[in-house]
Amino acid sequence: MKLYALLNIFLCFSGTLCAQVINDAATIEFGSKNLSLDQPLLISVVLRDAETRPAVIFPEIKDLEKRSKSATSSISTVDGKKVVIQTITQEYYAVKPGNYLIPEFTMIINGVKLRSEETMAVFSQGAIAAETNAEPAGNSILEQDLGDNDRDIFLSVQTDKKDVYIRQGFALRISLYIAENAPVEMEFYRFNEQLQSILKKLRPVNCWEENVGIEEIVKRRVTIRKRKYTEYNMYQARLFPITSEDIVFPSITLNMLVTDNNGAVNVDRKVVRAFMSRPTKISVRQLPDHPLRDQVAVGQYSLKENLSSKLVYPGESIRYMFKVEGVGNIAAIPDPVTQASSSFDIYPPEKSQVIKRSYQGVIGEKTFDYFVVPRKDGTFALARYFQWIYFDSTKQKYDTLRSSRTLEVKGEDYRLANLSLSGSAGLYDNLESLDSSNESINYKQILKDATNAIVVILLITMIWVFRK
Template sequence: MKLYVYLNIILCFSAYAQQPISDVSVETGDTQLRLDQPFIVSVIVRNSDERPVVSFPEIKGLEKRSASATTTSSTVGGKVVLTQTISQQYFASREGTYEIEGGLVSVNGVKFKLEDLNLTFTAATEANDLAQDSEESEGASVESIEGDIFLALSTTKSSVYIREGFAIRLSLYVAEDAQVDMSFYRLDAQLQAILKKIRPANCWEENVGIEEIIERPVTIQGKKFTEYRMYQAVFFPLTLQAIAFPAISLEMQVLEPGTEGGTRKQSLRKFSAKPAKVLVKELPPHPQKDQVAVGEYRLEERLSEPQVASGESFRYLFKLVGTGNIPALTASEVPASQYFDFYAPDIGQVIRRSYDRVSGEKTFDYFVVAKQKGRFPLGRFFQWIYFDPRRARYDTLRSDKTIEVVGESKIAEGIGQGTLTSIYDNIEQLDTSESTPNYQEITRNLINAVVLVMLVGMVWIFRK
């Protein structure tokens, strides 16, 4: 009897202590594809702001290439809803039908089985083939070849403006005809030590977050290699200090060739990557050069309705879409107006992280109350200044929408009655000495009290 009561107490306590777990699902893309199109496997994680550790399977006959991560956050009823999507692309080298059987995707150590599928790849058009080859050759660019096996730390840009993004990649390249038998040696420990050296402290980092080595064939200066990509990230410098990446080394375990019938010996061989440097340039003179975002952006906007009555409300969506440090984007300050009451916007964002860029969108959804009739271009209130590094100039995104307010002016009505009401009226008369109940704290204290009573009860039962 005591054991039964004890088990019930433990189960109740475990149910209280257990934290809500995130919702994880695995989805696959289209199965009818052209050769220039990838088959995509995606891991979708909901209700978690921690980056999951994801490992995608090898699929027979298909080649792993680019991976990407997308984070979507939105505010619904005052609550932030977060969804992360990590995707892996697979390409076929020739036409045909490919079977997927029993592939396992690992998410934080938990295995998810891919459904059995038949993929069909058909010939691509010549234009699409050329576009794909161009993209892959850019991704595989290396300054120089140093033997049949070499380690390289490459950057996409040699100089950037402050807050402009650039990508780095750490890869080991092994020639197709290299006469060597080797394997990675204590890779996790070595890689952690390398990353401590090459991650600059004065940069904002964005990366895909896939903890696995990407292996793929590449052609460098006409020679075929296998690239083992170990790390990739996009950095945004926050200061004018140049970004210096030191020389780094990686030890590999090599199986030496032996005599006929003899035992082959293992040894460690070190491969080194040359140091790299990225210069950081100051932005041109501008009153807001220390605050503006740097990147390539465009404006998308939406007005809930083109006409409202005075005293009524409407919503205005100001969406920034483009390439740059999307998480760091902030809304411009909306000037105070006697014609409208502007409220703080609900903010949402979609961030897409890939090898060489961070792109996406950030939305600012405003709730506005009209106070005076008239026709008002919203460009007077909503504008956003940024610096475009490609054109090396500042630009302003300004609303093209116009709102028409009809009916009797609420301002005029208030003046005629000798009063002008506002949500801030008499704010100085409010009594701030009265504290409001903290219901969350009260609930937490009650639960702790219940748990304490349960523990005391358990001790009392065992002492009897």
């Protein structure tokens, strides 16, 4: 009887623990699995309530080639609580059409094991075939690194621009290129130590860095001057200069372990050989004269907006969403300029943002959600009250995002009609009857506390059974 009771307690205890452990804090997600050759298979790790982005190494998949990686962070506020979602995505490309089996695999993220079931991806020819030997971005820089005579092996520090405005982003990439027919065998030597030393020397102090995140060396095939190379990409990031000083990337050295076959017969000797990059320079330009020159964002942006109601009465609150989206340093986007007025009460906005970082650029959106309370009757163009000034790096001039919405505020007659139809009240109606001490119910926390209480009770019961 005691054994039977103990077994039941153990099963209940195990089930309760499992209920606590199983959650959706981290998941593996796939993009579309029906693709053309010019499209990548996307595999993502999604982390919820993760303030920092962990190191993520995706699996090798037979006959598929790893290429670019991107990292997206989403920060928003829900019921007064900050919610952060991190998404790390790896691209896989196929060389030829066909059905590709993605075997079952596991990944360990922040000490948690994630498992993905076996699945199938189908790549078709499509309208545009993928060019696996395509010229890499910044190919002219690679040709300079290559020199007058084609070299079998060379180290390159690449940037996609040589001239930028202050706060305008540019790409930085460190890669080793080895010709496919190079008569040499080599391997990386103390790579992590070397990479940290290289980055310490290379990272400019006057730049904001948006690191894509590379936890492994990524290979891809490229063609330079009609010769095939394998690129070993070691680091990539987007940098945004925050001062007008020019940026100089000095020459760096990477040591590789090379097999020397020139010694005794049938004896391979490994020696350390150094490869050096060429120094490169980025010219940084100051923005043209403007009262807000030192504050505005730089990039290409557009506006999306939403007004909860176009027709209200004085004292009725409305929500106005001002969303800036585009290409640039999204995290550093300043708040819109709001014009003080006797016609409105405009409260500080709730902010949320989504940022996707990749070698190609930093894109995303930043949302400003305002509560607005009109004070008097009238028709008001919101462009007078909300605007956002930035410098367009493509057009090389300042531009302003202005609201296109119009708000109509009507008086007592409209208010009475509105109340009779909807029964709704204004922001200040029945204020004396509201109890600000009431808190919202957190059902998730209640469930967690109840589960913990059950665990404690089961432990006490188990101890009592043993003592009997």
